[in-house]
Amino acid sequence: MILRFASEALGKDGRGYRVKTALNGKEALEALGSAPVDLVLTDLKMPVMDGYELLSHMSSRHRDIPVIVMTGYGSPEIARQLESKGIRHYIEKPFELQTLKGKIDDVFSAGSKGYIHGFTLANFLQAVEVEEKTITLRITSRGRIGYLHLHRGALVDADTEEFKGEPAALEILCWDDPQIEMQGLRSKKRTIHSGLIQILLEASRRKDEAGALPPSSEHQLRQAIFQAEAHRFKDAQKSLAVFLKENPRSPKGWLWYSRIIANVKSIEASLSNAAKLAPGDPVVMAEMEKLKRVQPDLGEGSIRRCPFCWAPAAAKAARCANCRGHMILHEGFFSAPLEADKEVMEKAIERYTRVIGREINIHAHYYLALAHLNLARWERGLNLFHKTVNLAPDRKALADQLRMLLNHMASVETDAAPAPETPPARAPAEEGARKRVLVVEDSPTTRKVITITLGQQGYEVIEARDGLEALSKLNEGQPHLILLDIVLPKMDGYKILEIIRKNALFKHIPVIMLTSKDSMISKWKGRLAGSTAYLTKPFDPRRLVATVRKHIA
Numbered sequence: 225m226i227l228r229f230a231s232e233a234l235g236k237d238g239r240g241y242r243v244k245t246a247l248n249g250k251e252a253l254e255a256l257g258s259a260p261v262d263l264v265l266t267d268l269k270m271p272v273m274d275g276y277e278l279l280s281h282m283s284s285r286h287r288d289i290p291v292i293v294m295t296g297y298g299s300p301e302i303a304r305q306l307e308s309k310g311i312r313h314y315i316e317k318p319f320e321l322q323t324l325k326g327k328i329d330d331v332f333s334a335g336s337k338g339y340i341h342g343f344t345l346a347n348f349l350q351a352v353e354v355e356e357k358t359i360t361l362r363i364t365s366r367g368r369i370g371y372l373h374l375h376r377g378a379l380v381d382a383d384t385e386e387f388k389g390e391p392a393a394l395e396i397l398c399w400d401d402p403q404i405e406m407q408g409l410r411s412k413k414r415t416i417h418s419g420l421i422q423i424l425l426e427a428s429r430r431k432d433e434a435g436a437l438p439p440s441s442e443h444q445l446r447q448a449i450f451q452a453e454a455h456r457f458k459d460a461q462k463s464l465a466v467f468l469k470e471n472p473r474s475p476k477g478w479l480w481y482s483r484i485i486a487n488v489k490s491i492e493a494s495l496s497n498a499a500k501l502a503p504g505d506p507v508v509m510a511e512m513e514k515l516k517r518v519q520p521d522l523g524e525g526s527i528r529r530c531p532f533c534w535a536p537a538a539a540k541a542a543r544c545a546n547c548r549g550h551m552i553l554h555e556g557f558f559s560a561p562l563e564a565d566k567e568v569m570e571k572a573i574e575r576y577t578r579v580i581g582r583e584i585n586i587h588a589h590y591y592l593a594l595a596h597l598n599l600a601r602w603e604r605g606l607n608l609f610h611k612t613v614n615l616a617p618d619r620k621a622l623a624d625q626l627r628m629l630l631n632h633m634a635s636v637e638t639d640a641a642p643a644p645e646t647p648p649a650r651a652p653a654e655e656g657a658r659k660r661v662l663v664v665e666d667s668p669t670t671r672k673v674i675t676i677t678l679g680q681q682g683y684e685v686i687e688a689r690d691g692l693e694a695l696s697k698l699n700e701g702q703p704h705l706i707l708l709d710i711v712l713p714k715m716d717g718y719k720i721l722e723i724i725r726k727n728a729l730f731k732h733i734p735v736i737m738l739t740s741k742d743s744m745i746s747k748w749k750g751r752l753a754g755s756t757a758y759l760t761k762p763f764d765p766r767r768l769v770a771t772v773r774k775h776i777a
Contacts, residue, residue: 249273
């Protein structure tokens, strides 16, 4: 409905818009590859490939195309997540046509001005300082993107794909042939406390000492970093060994080499080389402090790297001694306090999102899910964990961890002991024989837990958030069973059940009522309205599956 409404309205607007449509992120990428596109208007919740994955792909392939995000879940958290991906425009559904047109006008007008020509970046920053401007500068150079945030002329923050704060500012100022675009200030939190002149002098010194890498070497280094981020460590080691042989005075090369080797003495030697080539470099100093902090926990055995902060860790460690992030989903995850460094997790999320945007990578999906879970973002983590299992259905360890997560999320509303494991997933039935279950539940997290639990057992699941959507889904495709929450917005479960039982087409469908109210009155009222069975939330996934199986073969 929204697709038709927006495309027809914009197509008839008279401003010459030519509108192309897509039903999901995969179709959108195909459209982007087939013809030039000036603006993308996308939802976040989509089948096949959701909006977050589409944005990840666009960040590597179509980074210069502006994006407006449509969302029915508008919140400061979503706005912050979108801003971290460079998305500054979003609109909440439902929206008025004039609001949408105004947002489009804002995007196109912003894109038609603001580029700075004829100034070096250093000179322009000094001019901003003199004028005491409050502004964000978007800097691009050879496929890289960075941001410099200035408040009343002072450089207060900076970020690139890899760094944040002063290290990011120094990296940007060392880029060759930067393109400068002015934008409204995106960040006011101060992370940079050095003066602008001091930062400009340090950047100039680094550039002079390191010397500009030839394009071929710079590409080789970036390729090695991509391999390391994707956990292809053997490939990254080979690439960096070749790079450092040709560029032995690259502190960044030695820094990254220290992050992918599994020998403590070699790590120390690599960091020592980086420190000699870039004395006082804050990133190198932080890496050396990190190694010093975790060394007492390493022991004498083999080591692994923390997938979030790159710190060395004992091979069998479940938690990083540096960032406190859980590196695997284990039984103790749910009982231990979540103490992971938020900034480290956010950077890891950005990193693994970039990897997924470039390639299908099980490691990236797994650690991206874990990073969200370390931040208690249960629904997002569950979604990503489910995708990880689908990418590697033969890996029993991943399937076991998914069931562990489902059991926990199904029981989070009480302090009861963890629910027993769900039955082993049976192979999905043939498409024509799959049983359909309609899940009517307003909690996205509970709905997702039910959907994945039943999907693992071979059922086809149809989701609805409220009564009107449930009745609509009934007409689209008749389910074999309905799981119906009692407490719903606008129209409660009893009213929906009454409507279903009065309809000749649907009255014979088994309906299992879901509720948090464990009282005789609620159960009696549900049976009186015609429910088939009754489940109290939080529920045991094993009991949920058994109840569904009991009523549909």
